[in-house]
Amino acid sequence: MHGQAIEKNNMLHLTVNGKRYALEQGSRSDQVAPEHTLAYTLRETLGLTGTKVSCDEGACGACTVIMDGKTILSCMTLTIECDGNSITTIEGLSDPTTKKLDPLQQAFIDHTAFQCGFCTPGMIMSAKALLRENPAPTEEEVKEALAGNFCRCISHYHVVKAVMAASVKSR
Amino acid sequence: MRPFTHYDAHAVEEALTLLKRYNGRAVLNAGGTDLLSALKGEYLLHYPEAIINIKTIPDLAYIREDGDMLRIGALARLSDVVNSPLLRKRYNALAEAAYSVATPQVRNMATLGGNLCQDIRCWYYRYPRHIGGPIGCLRKGNKACLAATGDNRYHAIMGGKGCFAVCPSDTAVALAALNGRIKIVGTRGERSVPVTDFFHPLGNELKRGEMVREIEVPRITGMVRQTFLKFTLRRPVDFAIVSVASVIAVPRGRCREARIALGAVGPAPVRATAAEEWLKGKPISEATAAEAATAALTGARPLRMNSYKVEIAKTLIKRALTS
Numbered sequence A: 001m002h003g004q005a006i007e008k009n010n011m012l013h014l015t016v017n018g019k020r021y022a023l024e025q026g027s028r029s030d031q032v033a034p035e036h037t038l039a040y041t042l043r044e045t046l047g048l049t050g051t052k053v054s055c056d057e058g059a060c061g062a063c064t065v066i067m068d069g070k071t072i073l074s075c076m077t078l079t080i081e082c083d084g085n086s087i088t089t090i091e092g093l094s095d096p097t098t099k100k101l102d103p104l105q106q107a108f109i110d111h112t113a114f115q116c117g118f119c120t121p122g123m124i125m126s127a128k129a130l131l132r133e134n135p136a137p138t139e140e141e142v143k144e145a146l147a148g149n150f151c152r153c154i155s156h157y158h159v160v161k162a163v164m165a166a167s168v169k170s171r
Numbered sequence B: 001m002r003p004f005t006h007y008d009a010h011a012v013e014e015a016l017t018l019l020k021r022y023n024g025r026a027v028l029n030a031g032g033t034d035l036l037s038a039l040k041g042e043y044l045l046h047y048p049e050a051i052i053n054i055k056t057i058p059d060l061a062y063i064r065e066d067g068d069m070l071r072i073g074a075l076a077r078l079s080d081v082v083n084s085p086l087l088r089k090r091y092n093a094l095a096e097a098a099y100s101v102a103t104p105q106v107r108n109m110a111t112l113g114g115n116l117c118q119d120i121r122c123w124y125y126r127y128p129r130h131i132g133g134p135i136g137c138l139r140k141g142n143k144a145c146l147a148a149t150g151d152n153r154y155h156a157i158m159g160g161k162g163c164f165a166v167c168p169s170d171t172a173v174a175l176a177a178l179n180g181r182i183k184i185v186g187t188r189g190e191r192s193v194p195v196t197d198f199f200h201p202l203g204n205e206l207k208r209g210e211m212v213r214e215i216e217v218p219r220i221t222g223m224v225r226q227t228f229l230k231f232t233l234r235r236p237v238d239f240a241i242v243s244v245a246s247v248i249a250v251p252r253g254r255c256r257e258a259r260i261a262l263g264a265v266g267p268a269p270v271r272a273t274a275a276e277e278w279l280k281g282k283p284i285s286e287a288t289a290a291e292a293a294t295a296a297l298t299g300a301r302p303l304r305m306n307s308y309k310v311e312i313a314k315t316l317i318k319r320a321l322t323s
C-alpha cells in the first residue's frame, strides 16, 4: 500500500453490533484493504456471515445493514470509508445477554416470512430501520421502506404482515 | 475489486490537488453507488490507480436558499433532497425526481453530485468483465456504436451523436425544468453551466481535474405548478424509460410560462422549447396539452427499437400539464 497507510496511522475503527473493532489496513486476511467492501469485511474478516451478498451491484438489498441509523448497501460501501462508524447487522438484533430474538425477527418466524431466507437479513434490517424511526407505520410505509429489498421466493406479502405485526406489538 | 490507492479528501482543494497529481488516473468517490459498479465490472478500458473519497469534505451537503438562489452542495444525499422541507415546499419537482431514484438504501448513500456525474447505463458499454466484457464501442474510442445497429430499445430518440446512450440521472431532468446550473471547480477556478449543457453525447462537461461543487437553482417565487413523472416497468429500482419534469405558471387560467424537460430521451435532459413557446398565453386544457406534446416530440428520430418512447413521452407531457 501507498500514501494512505502512512497518513492514517494504519488503523481503522468500526463499531459493529456494539462491539468495537480496531482493524489494521493491509492485505492479510485479518486486515482491511482499500478495495474491500463492507460486506466483505463483515463476512470474511469479522465472520459475520448473516449479511448476504446476492447481486453485488446495489440492486437487491440482500447486503443491507444499518450504519449510523440509516440503511445502506454494504456491497457498495468501501470499509476504509467507514472509519469511526457504527454498524448494526442481523447478528446485532437479538438480546446480547438473553439471546432472545428481536420482536421483528420473531414476527418473521411467526409469519413464515421467508422461503429460502437469503433475502431475509436484508429485509429485517430495512424493516428495523423503519420501525426505529416510525414505530407504527402504515402498510404503505412498510412497502415503501422495503422497496429496495428483493425476494426471489416472493415472500413479500408475508414480510409485510410480519412487519405490521411487529409494529403493533411494539406500540 | 482490483487494488487501488485510497485517499480521504478533507477539502475541495485537496481533492483537486490529488486529481491533478494523478492526471486522469484517479477518480472521485462520493456515495459509491455508481463507481463501485464500474470498479467491480471493470467495463471501462482503464482501471483507476487511486480513489479519492470526497464524503470526508465537511460542509458540502447543504440545502439552503441564499438571496435569489437555491444552493445545494454536491454531497447532499438524495434522501436529504427527498426529505428537505424547503425542497418539498418550493422545489417539489426536484424532491420528487430524487424520490424516484433507485431504492431507499441507494438514496441514503447516493449524492446529488454523484447522481449528476454518474456514468451512462448502455448495456454494451457496461458489459462486465466477468461475463466476457469489456465491450469496445464508439464511446470507448472504437469506431462503431453497437446500440445503433443492435438492441437499442432504451436508447436515445433525440440528440444522439455517434453514441445513443441516454442521460440516466432523474434529478438532472427536474433541475433542467428548474433552470438549474452546475458549479464546477478545478485548480484553475470555478465556472457554472446550465444543467442541459452539462451532458454531452460522449461524456460530460467536466474536464480532467475538475469536480462538481454545487447545484444552483434560481429561487422559485409565486404560484407555479411543478411535476415530475417517470415511466418505468417496475416502480422502485428501474431507470426511467422516459421522464418529464414541468414547471408551469398559469395565473388566471392562461399559461404565463411553461418549462418542460424530457428525460431518458437523449444524452442530456431535453427542454421542449417549441412546446414551451407554443403554450405561452394559452389556457391549459386536454387539447392544448396534446398540441404541446406533439410539438415537443417533432424533433424525435427514434432508432429501430424505440419509437414507443415517443408515445410515452407525449403521454407524460399531457399528464404533467393537466395534472
Ligand SMILES: Cc1cc2nc3c(=O)[nH]c(=O)nc-3n(C[C@H](O)[C@H](O)[C@H](O)COP(=O)(O)OP(=O)(O)OC[C@H]3O[C@@H](n4cnc5c(N)ncnc54)[C@H](O)[C@@H]3O)c2cc1C
Pocket (backbone or CB within 6 Å): A057, A058, A059, A060, B027, B028, B029, B030, B031, B032, B033, B034, B035, B036, B074, B100, B101, B102, B103, B106, B109, B110, B111, B112, B113, B114, B115, B116, B117, B118, B119, B168, B169, B170, B171, B206, B210, B211, B212, B213, B237, B238, B239, B240
Ligand atoms: C440499483 C440501482 C438503481 C438505480 N436507479 C436509478 C434511477 O432510477 N435514477 C437515477 O437517476 N439513478 C439511478 N441509479 C444510479 C444512482 O442514482 C447513482 O449511482 C447515484 O446517484 C450516484 O451517486 P453517488 O454519490 O453514489 O456517486 P458515486 O458512485 O460516488 O460517483 C459516480 C460518478 O460520479 C463521479 N462523481 C461523484 N461526485 C462527484 C463530484 N462532486 N464531482 C465530480 N464527479 C463526481 C465519480 O467519480 C463517479 O465517476 C441507480 C443505481 C443503482 C445501483
Ligand code: SF4
Pocket (backbone or CB within 6 Å): B120, B122, B123, B124, B125, B137, B138, B139, B140, B144, B145, B146, B147, B148, B155, B162, B163, B164, B165
Ligand atoms: S450507445 Fe454509446 S455507450 Fe452504447 S454502444 Fe453506442 S457508443 Fe457505446
Ligand code: FES
Pocket (backbone or CB within 6 Å): A052, A053, A054, A055, A056, A057, A058, A059, A060, A061, A062, A063, A064, A073, A074, A075, A076
Ligand atoms: S448484494 Fe448489495 S444490493 Fe445486492
Ligand code: FES
Pocket (backbone or CB within 6 Å): A113, A114, A115, A116, A117, A118, A119, A120, A150, A151, A152, A153, A154, A155
Ligand atoms: S426468501 Fe428466498 S429470496 Fe427471499
